[in-house]
Amino acid sequence: MKIDYEYLSRIRRAVALYTKRKTSNILDGDFHSVHRGRSMEFDDLKEYTYGDDVHDIDWKSSSRMSSILVRRYMTDRRHNVMFVCDRGQKLLGDTSRKEPKKELMLMTFGMLSFIASRNGADFALSYAGDHSAVKSYFKSGTDHLEKLLYDYEKSCTTDSGYSLTQTLEEVLNTVRKKMIIFLLTDMDGLDQLNEGLIKSITTGHDLLIINIDDAYLTGDVVFDNEQGFYERFFLSHSRALRKEEESIRNEILERTSAMCKRNKACLTTISGEDEIIDSTITLLERYRNGYFG
Numbered sequence: 142m143k144i145d146y147e148y149l150s151r152i153r154r155a156v157a158l159y160t161k162r163k164t165s166n167i168l169d170g171d172f173h174s175v176h177r178g179r180s181m182e183f184d185d186l187k188e189y190t191y192g193d194d195v196h197d198i199d200w201k202s203s204s205r206m207s208s209i210l211v212r213r214y215m216t217d218r219r220h221n222v223m224f225v226c227d228r229g230q231k232l233l234g235d236t237s238r239k240e241p242k243k244e245l246m247l248m249t250f251g252m253l254s255f256i257a258s259r260n261g262a263d264f265a266l267s268y269a270g271d272h273s274a275v276k277s278y279f280k281s282g283t284d285h286l287e288k289l290l291y292d293y294e295k296s297c298t299t300d301s302g303y304s305l306t307q308t309l310e311e312v313l314n315t316v317r318k319k320m321i322i323f324l325l326t327d328m329d330g331l332d333q334l335n336e337g338l339i340k341s342i343t344t345g346h347d348l349l350i351i352n353i354d355d356a357y358l359t360g361d362v363v364f365d366n367e368q369g370f371y372e373r374f375f376l377s378h379s380r381a382l383r384k385e386e387e388s389i390r391n392e393i394l395e396r397t398s399a400m401c402k403r404n405k406a407c408l409t410t411i412s413g414e415d416e417i418i419d420s421t422i423t424l425l426e427r428y429r430n431g432y433f434g
Contacts, residue, residue, distance in 0.1 A: 148247055148248070148251055148290045148294070149251070149255075149283060149286065149287055149290065151248065151251075152248065152251040152252050152255050152286075153255070155248065155252055155414065155417070155418075156252055156255055156256060156418070167256055167257075167260055167421070167422060167425060168220055168222075168257065168260045168262055168321070168425075171429060172220065172321055172347045173319060173343075173345060173346055173347050174220050174221060174222075174318075174319040174320050174321045174346060174347050185212075185213050186199055186202055186210045186211065186212060186213065187210065187211060187213055188208055188209065188210060188211075189208075189209035189210065189211050194211070197211040197212045197213075198210070198211050198212075199211065199212050219261060219262060219263060220257070220260075220261075220262040220263070220321055221262070221263050221264075221265070221279050221318045221319065221320045221321070222253075222254075222257045222262050222263070222264040222265070222320065222321045222322075222323065223264070223265050223266075223267060223279075223312060223316065223320040223321070223322045223323070224250050224253070224254065224264065224265070224266045224267070224323045224325060225266075225267050225268065225305075225308060225309055225312060225322060225323070225324050225325070226246060226250055226266065226267075226268045226293060226297070226325045226326075227246070227268070227269075227305050227325060227326040227327060227329075227330045227353075228268050228269055228293075228296060228297045228298070228299070228300075228301060229298070229299070229300045229301070230298060230299065230300055231327060231329060231355075232246055232297055232298045232327075233298050234355065234356055235356040236353065236354040236355065236356060236412040236413065237354050237355070237356055237357060237412050238354070238412045238413045239356070240412070240413050240414065242327065242353055242355070243297060243298055244414075245353055245411065245412075245413070245414060246297065246325060246353055247290060247293070247294060247297070248414050248417065249325055249351060249353070249411060249417050250266065250289075250290075250293070250325060251286065251290055252417050252418065253323060253417070253421060254266075254286050254289070255283075255286060256418075257281075258281040258282060258283070258285075258286065261281070262281065262321075263279035263280055263281050264279065264280070264281065264285075264286075265277045265278060265279045265280075265316075266289045266293060267308060267311075267312050268293060268296075268297070268308060269301040269302075269303035269304065269305060269307070269308045270301055270302075270303055271301055271302045271303065272302060272303065273303060273311060274303060274307070274308040274311040274312060275292075276311075276312065276315070276316070277289055277292075279318065304333065305326060305330045305333055306333050306334070306335070306338055309324070309338060309342065310338065310341075313341060313342060313346075319345060319346060320346045320347070321346070321347040321349070322342060322346050322347065322348050322349070323349050323350075323351060324348065324349070324350045324351070325351050325353060326350070326351075326352065326353065327352060327353045327354070327355055328352065328355050328390060328393055328394075329355075330352075331350070331352060331393050331394070331397045332393050334397060334400065335400075336400050336403070336404070339400050339401065339404045339406060340404045342404075342406070343404045343405050343406050347406075347428070348401075348404075348406035348407075349406065349407050349408075349409075349424055349425070349428060350397070350401065350406065350407065350408040350409070351408075351409055351410075351411055351420075351421070351424070352394075352408065352409065352410040352411070353411060354410055354411060354412035355390075357383065357386060358382065358386055394408075394410075398434040399434065401433055401434050402433045402434035404433075405433050406433060407424050407427050407428045407432075407433055407434065408424075408434065409421075409423065409424045
């Protein structure tokens, strides 16, 4: 099988542009996906919170620090990062910055996987298939990334018989690992999410949602991918239509953000390739500091 190396070369160049920002410790910090338990190797101390085992309290350290501290133990420092990527003809569109959504989706997945691998994490990819979810193994390295990019690129712009929510549910029901889950979708995908699904994910995993921005239906030159023609002037320049579209988008974002906040997940929006790393670092910093939503 011949693999197209174009995306990996672009990913390496793009990541190299951000060497001034620290990407070497992008996955450091507290995550549900790092297994902890009493029978494993000692890791560190943290302040006691409700639900911690009282047998793990370090009384000597607590007396020195004048606060109750508990020991934490770790089975494995290696993260399992699962990327769940949306697909469909909607990815043939552009973002509000007039960048192709397909390219931005591929580059976001590719750059974050590349950085995760450099951080010592194993990563996997899942997306909707015709009758079930397509899921890869957890591995690291550029060979693994090349294969996933190649497979996903072939099918990402065609519609499937399986939905985004079905894909997420199948991942939860079949993958027996604690994971950091990056959900890469768009406004339509956000609108499909519900409170129960988000809660079921965040009960045992970390959830970080990246919204790939959509172009507006109104503007100077608007092409309808589904119908295959340019929109008429009176529609594409309608102020009422623009106002209604902005209202619907804001409602979806606010509803999703509220669900994330209630269930300890985080959401961000990316509209251009130059935003990928900075936006993701900010997203992870917010998550680790408890600023959900």
